[in-house]
Amino acid sequence: MRVSTARPDVTEFKNFAKAIEDHDGVGAFGEASFRDVGEERPARYLAIYDDSLVALAVMGKEGSELAVHPDYRKQGIGRELVEHVSQTAKPMRLWSHGNLPAAQALAASTRLASVRELRQLSKELGSVGRPEGRDDVQLRPYTEADAEVLVEVNARAFASHPEQGAMTTDDIAKSGGEITLAVANGAIAGYYWIQRDPAELYVLGVNPDWQGRGLGNWLTAHSLADLSEGGADSVMLYVEGDNAPALATYERAGFTLSHSDIQYELA
Numbered sequence: 038m039r040v041s042t043a044r045p046d047v048t049e050f051k052n053f054a055k056a057i058e059d060h061d062g063v064g065a066f067g068e069a070s071f072r073d074v075g076e077e078r079p080a081r082y083l084a085i086y087d088d089s090l091v092a093l094a095v096m097g098k099e100g101s102e103l104a105v106h107p108d109y110r111k112q113g114i115g116r117e118l119v120e121h122v123s124q125t126a127k128p129m130r131l132w133s134h135g136n137l138p139a140a141q142a143l144a145a146s147t148r149l150a151s152v153r154e155l156r157q158l159s160k161e162l163g164s165v166g167r168p169e170g171r172d173d174v175q176l177r178p179y180t181e182a183d184a185e186v187l188v189e190v191n192a193r194a195f196a197s198h199p200e201q202g203a204m205t206t207d208d209i210a211k212s213g214g215e216i217t218l219a220v221a222n223g224a225i226a227g228y229y230w231i232q233r234d235p236a237e238l239y240v241l242g243v244n245p246d247w248q249g250r251g252l253g254n255w256l257t258a259h260s261l262a263d264l265s266e267g268g269a270d271s272v273m274l275y276v277e278g279d280n281a282p283a284l285a286t287y288e289r290a291g292f293t294l295s296h297s298d299i300q301y302e303l304a
Contacts, residue, residue: 039086045093050074053090057104063135063296065104069200070095072211083121085114094118099200100130100300110139119147129302136299149301154278158292162236162272165265168258173250174226176259179216183225184209187218190225194242198277201240214239217263219256227252229260236269241283253286261290 045053054071058064073080073095085092092114094103103118123129131149133140144151179187184206195202209216214232218225227243238260243253264272273295276283 038091041084041086042082043084044074044077044080044082045084045090047075049090050093053093053106054104056106060107061135061137063137065134066095066102067132067134067298069097069099070102073097076211081125083118083125085117092118094122096122096126100132101126102132102134115143116147119143119149123147123303131301133299133301135296140299144301148304150304151299152302153300155298155300156276156278156284157273157295157298158276158287159271159273159295160261160290160292162261162265162269165258165262167262168255171255174219174221174252176217176219179218179228181210183218186225187216187228190228190244191240191242193245194227212239215263217256217259219252221247227256229256231260231263233264233267233269236264236267236272238264238272238274241274248282253283254289257286257290 051071054064054066057066070080072078078097080095080097082096083094084090087109090106091109092103092105094101101122103115103122105114105118119131122131130152133144143149187209188204188206191204192202195204212230214230216228216230219227225244226247228241229238230240231237232239238257241253241256241260243256261272274287274292275298276287278284278297
């Protein structure tokens with residue numbers, strides 16, 4: 038087998054990722070890795086090839102992810118990838134999507150400890166009504182002129198979130214979707230950002246000055262109505278496992294746990 042530290046071919050990477058997801062029932066690579074490979078963002082790689090790509094570690098600014106093709110497992114390749122990541126990416130932040138039993142066993146055998154949980158929640162959508170209007174805020178669509186202010190509000194809303202809090206104006210344009218702002222006296226009090234295919238409540242942020250006023254619940258209800266009116270049958274979202282206020286908001290809206298992604302570091 039051949040080892041390479043070059044960025045893999047985009048099509049080969051997508052085929053490899055699909056083979057993993059079809060076998061495991063959950064994808065091994067998240068949005069960040071797909072953007073790292075597809076947009077040639079700064080990242081490091083360890084790729085192992087036979088006739089095609091059989092194992093890959095992607096080490097980007099938002100953490101590392103790795104996977105081994107189902108036909109090549111139980112040969113020590115996963116351990117080889119983990120050891121390379123531990124020596125290359127410092128600090129080492131390795132994601133396990135779905136935290137499958139094989140991933141847990143590999144983590145235990147390589148002295149990795151769970152340090153963070155990202156939960157995927159989902160909800161079936163029927164006909165969703167909109168909440169009553171509020172006198173203190175108004176909704177309006179996002180425009181490019183709002184980009185810099187939205188980035189500032191987002192940084193405050195997600196000050197403790199490693200990835201989302203670092204969002205830039207470029208990230209807004211590249212991520213697509215639809216953003217709706219809640220505005221009070223010309224200032225952004227909060228916002229929600231949805232994706233249509235698949236249906237996702239991509240981000241919901243509340244300006245810290247507006248926390249505790251029920252704005253998160255109100256924006257969540259509007260986002261679900263937008264998706265329902267667009268024909269979505271279900272919706273999913275990601276939320277930090279230790280974000281109790283957000284979890285409470287989504288549980289009240291009827292979301293339930295689909296699976297958890299675990300981030301590991303060396304113990």
